[in-house]
Amino acid sequence: MRILHLNLEKGWRGGERQTLLTLQGLQARGHTVQLAARAASPLAGRAQAAGVAVLACSGVGALLRLLLRQRQAFDIVHAQTAQTMSLLALLRPVLRAQTVFTRRTAFQVTGTQRRHRWKWSRVDALVAISQAAAQAPRALALPVSIIPSAVGPLPVDPVRVQVLRGRFGLDGRQVLVTAAALSPEKDPCTLIEAVGLLRRTHPQLICLHFGAEGAAAAAARERIQRLGLGAHYVLAGFEARMGDALALAHVYASSSRFEALGSSVLDACLAGLPVVATEVGGHVETLAPDRGLLVPAGDAPQLARRLAWVLEHPAAAQAMAQRAQAYVARVHGVPEMVSGYEEIYQRLVLRAGG
Known part of the structure; x- marks a missing residue:
């Protein structure tokens, strides 16, 4: 199959x-794949380094022209972001290819349900990536396939x-690690x-927060300073080699x-x-x-208590981690994810040809 993926994210x-x-x-697996990505x-750089052909685009306008120019060149066009999904929806009448969209967010659809239903219904x-991400389109009575994201050992x-x-x-030190952009939805505060x-x-605890800058960065820095956490909470910036960062940790947290x-x-x-x-x-x-241990969003005292339990019960915490490691290795493998997409693509191509 000839497959084009679309992703114009800058980061x-x-x-x-x-x-x-x-x-x-x-x-x-022998398919001809290309990536349309922002120059x-x-x-784009990592794809090229991995031997994947890249069609460099300066932005949405350039991608629009590319799709119109090469609308006969692909069997499958796969939008990986909401922005490129919107473009596919508009171009659907003139595209020869079968179209696919992967929803990677769990934000609820409010106020614009009709627009979202129209857009999502335009793809084949x-x-x-999860039941949570599927809730919004299912609420609009749209069929959704679940293909979990994949990870491999870092x-x-x-x-x-x-x-x-x-x-x-x-x-x-007792080391807590988190990896999240300093954005409001990640709630660093x-x-x-x-x-x-x-x-x-x-008192020996230190949190290493790896992640890019974002709209919550100023609030995070103010909170660290106000609480006097300079020796306990480090904004370590973006880390390209998270395997090394995770190897430092006794516990991982996401807020x-x-x-x-x-x-x-x-x-x-997967790192255990x-x-x-x-x-x-x-x-x-x-x-x-x-x-793992779950806490209500925004509940700092409960989050602190759960983290304390992990630090104070290392044997039980490690047994819990081993169960999670086995689960992720079984459910979130790269071959399983690729097979899921390959099966959908093949079904669409057969239907289009039949």
């Missing part, structure tokens, strides 16, 4: 990682791990408040208010870390019933 987050993993997996984006196959460089330990002064409570009983699935939580589980996360979206699917 590198979970959706971009999933896009690349899918393309690599399909290419390894000079991290996704609608996919969600590489760990022992030398670099030691460098990071020295950089952050981790000897003798609740985790900061929890660390402020926890350091009273666990997100919305999460369709949470690939960072999946990574932590006990996880404490908010009881939202895909976190529940990954960690319930006994693979």
Whole structure:
């Protein structure tokens, strides 16, 4: 099959990682794959380095022209973002290819249901990465397939791990790691408040927060300063090699208010870390019933208590982590995800040809 994926995101987050993993997996199975991506984006660079053909676009206008120019060139056109899905919906009447959209968010649809239903109904196959991500289209009576996002073991460089330990002064410390952009939906301030409570009983605790800047960055820095957490909460910036960062941790936390699935939580589980996360979206699917600890979103005291339990009960916490590790390895493997998309593509192509 000839397959084109669309993703114009400027940064590198979970959706971009999933896009690349899918393309690599399909290419390894003999399909002709290409990626339409923003020129000079991290996704475009990593795809090219991995041997995936990239059609560089400066923006939505350039992608529109590309799709019109090459509308006969592909069997499948797959939108990986809401922005590119909107473009596919508009162009559907003139495209020869079968179209697919993967929904990666769990935000509820309000006020614009008719527009969303029209847009989502324009694709030939609608996919969600979790039951949480599927709720909104299902509420509009649209058929949705579930294909969970995939993760694989992240590489760990022992030398670099030691460098990071020295950089952050981790000897003798209890290390909490989180990986999340400093954006409102990730709610960094609740985790900061929890660390402020926890350091009273666990003075050796340090939280390393890896993630890009975002709209909540100023509030996060103000909260750290106001609570006097300079020695306990470090905004460590974006980390390209999260395997090394996870190797530093005793526990992983996520304080997100919305999460369709949470690939960072999946990574932590696969790395064998006990996880404490908010009881939202895909976190529940990954960690319930006994693979992690869940807390209400925005509840800093409860988050602090759950983190304290992990630090104070290492054997029980490790048993919990091992259950999560086995689950993620079984359910969220890259081959399973690629097979799911391949099956949908083949069904669509056969239907179109029949």
